[in-house]
Amino acid sequence: MGMTMTEKILSRAAGRETVTPGEIVEVEVDLVMTNDITAPLSIREFKKTGLERVFDPKKVVLVPDHFVPAKDIKSAEQSKIMREFAHEQGAIYFEVGRAGIEHVVLPENGLTLPGQVIIGADSHSCTYGAFNAFSTGMGSTDIAAAMALGTTWVRVPPSIKYVYTGTLPEGIGGKDLILHTIGLIGVDGALSAAMEFTGPVIEQLPVDDRIEMANMAIEAGAKSGIFPFDEMTREWMARYSDNPYEPVFSDDDATYQEVVEIDVTNLRPVVALPHLPSNTHAAEDIKDMTIQQVVIGSCTNGRISDLREVAKILKGQQIHPEVRCIVIPGSQEVAKQATREGLSDIFLDAGAIFSTSTCGPCLGGYMGVLAEGERCVSTTNRNFRGRMGHRNAEIILAGPQVAAASAILGRVASPNQVPVAVGD
Amino acid sequence: MRFQGKSWKFPDDVDTDVIIPARYLMTSDADELAEHVMEDIDPDFAKNVQKGDIIVAGRNFGCGSSREHAPIAIKAAGVSCIIAASYARIFYRNAINIGLPIVECPEAIEEAETGDEFEVDTNEGWVRNTRTGKAYDAVPFPDYIKDIIAAGGLMEAVAKRVREKGQVSSQ
Numbered sequence: 001m002g003m004t005m006t007e008k009i010l011s012r013a014a015g016r017e018t019v020t021p022g023e024i025v026e027v028e029v030d031l032v033m034t035n036d037i038t039a040p041l042s043i044r045e046f047k048k049t050g051l052e053r054v055f056d057p058k059k060v061v062l063v064p065d066h067f068v069p070a071k072d073i074k075s076a077e078q079s080k081i082m083r084e085f086a087h088e089q090g091a092i093y094f095e096v097g098r099a100g101i102e103h104v105v106l107p108e109n110g111l112t113l114p115g116q117v118i119i120g121a122d123s124h125s126c127t128y129g130a131f132n133a134f135s136t137g138m139g140s141t142d143i144a145a146a147m148a149l150g151t152t153w154v155r156v157p158p159s160i161k162y163v164y165t166g167t168l169p170e171g172i173g174g175k176d177l178i179l180h181t182i183g184l185i186g187v188d189g190a191l192s193a194a195m196e197f198t199g200p201v202i203e204q205l206p207v208d209d210r211i212e213m214a215n216m217a218i219e220a221g222a223k224s225g226i227f228p229f230d231e232m233t234r235e236w237m238a239r240y241s242d243n244p245y246e247p248v249f250s251d252d253d254a255t256y257q258e259v260v261e262i263d264v265t266n267l268r269p270v271v272a273l274p275h276l277p278s279n280t281h282a283a284e285d286i287k288d289m290t291i292q293q294v295v296i297g298s299c300t301n302g303r304i305s306d307l308r309e310v311a312k313i314l315k316g317q318q319i320h321p322e323v324r325c326i327v328i329p330g331s332q333e334v335a336k337q338a339t340r341e342g343l344s345d346i347f348l349d350a351g352a353i354f355s356t357s358t359c360g361p362c363l364g365g366y367m368g369v370l371a372e373g374e375r376c377v378s379t380t381n382r383n384f385r386g387r388m389g390h391r392n393a394e395i396i397l398a399g400p401q402v403a404a405a406s407a408i409l410g411r412v413a414s415p416n417q418v419p420v421a422v423g424d
Numbered sequence: 425m426r427f428q429g430k431s432w433k434f435p436d437d438v439d440t441d442v443i444i445p446a447r448y449l450m451t452s453d454a455d456e457l458a459e460h461v462m463e464d465i466d467p468d469f470a471k472n473v474q475k476g477d478i479i480v481a482g483r484n485f486g487c488g489s490s491r492e493h494a495p496i497a498i499k500a501a502g503v504s505c506i507i508a509a510s511y512a513r514i515f516y517r518n519a520i521n522i523g524l525p526i527v528e529c530p531e532a533i534e535e536a537e538t539g540d541e542f543e544v545d546t547n548e549g550w551v552r553n554t555r556t557g558k559a560y561d562a563v564p565f566p567d568y569i570k571d572i573i574a575a576g577g578l579m580e581a582v583a584k585r586v587r588e589k590g591q592v593s594s595q
Contacts, residue, residue, distance in 0.1 A: 024568040041452045041492055048579045049586045074450030123490040123514055139492035139518035145582045187437055188484035192513045221484060223513055363446035384441040384488060386464035
């Protein structure tokens, strides 16, 4: 009987011929990642094993990104624990100023490859499915165990195939597709399953958009999200990595728990209203919803392609007088590229701020925490109550174009509602 | 293990941001985290929860972030056990790993109310609501997970393996 790409990766990593959904297997991991919030717990648990060294320092990655540059003394202490452990172990470590958000930095450095098993102590570690890897988020203790053993246990997920058909309308991107999907199936619509994203629309979809989709598989409760390997993946990998890799392909007779067809032809830019990512609507149907803040960035939408889309809309425009617009590049590389291309000037001239790379506001850490009653359009991935600050603040999730349009108009808006800039 | 305690009922999709908001994640100290447990869904919970109380919740409990601080905060607040219709998978693993007893039992949730008295046996896999007198079978744990629980948590199981092997070979 055939296997899905997820089952193939897991059977290879388990040293088995086949695996079956539902069974628990121990797999070798290719990369184990942790960040400044989750690492101190992982390190504390790792030390309980009595081991002095991690299983392989070249496969252990530590990225400070959530509360860095340190926002207060306590977070500085957390970062310090992590930095010292990384140096002591000779593990892969990305320092502030040479790094950025983990899920942007790792792929840029060619560390996340097709066919791999990647686990991270961050729920958005499912991002690397965009490159045809099995990748998933776990807690600090699971990561500690993997740092010790080089293996982890996985309950083989059933795969659900999402087939995107029709014609992708102009201006609709990966963020719209994944929000729309979560809106259809709900925040536990793919609970513990592997979401396999396929179909003619996906075949044409740039890798950066695939990253946005895989990144948010967790918001449907999925264990992982994965894309077929194709020419676009190959080109992307060639740009970022010299490392060898072995992609996997689903068999024609593979078994799926469910096949869901989604016609995207009539899709309009999507927003998710508070307080769940599944509360989706067309942006242009939301009338008179004023906002006080816009956040553009994060592991979902902090790549150069996102900033280019934002700059196209903000060029020659001004941020609405009652809105703070915070643009955060996903990495130092993205920041450099945005500067080279003149995008940062566009943001600054429009009256936005252009920050150093951080997860900061996405989880209400710093750099844009909301007050009671405030409302923010954000290109991040979660709009749970209290996520970005006060429990009575509101987050509206959107793609970069809707965020830029909303920043100009001071309310939830679709890009087609923005008047042409003076001088254009 | 058998537990008996007063229940606190929560809805579907309780996320880790409301269990322990990220504004408190500058520490891994369990007692400090416990002071803020459930703060954004029930600001008085941390103040009112009693040692041994049981959280009863709907589907997808613990969705969202991978923060292990969430089950740590719940455990340190004195909650003895969670009964939920289903769990988000990272929370499920985290709870097992740190030794916070959880049971999956969708049938028990429907009629449950805050203030009910529940009895739970995690070994035998059943839940009983004393007020209604109804008992329910919980979804059993796979053997692999039972072994982790029996070892006293994941790191205890790993430490045992490391001791038995002497040294773990690197790949």
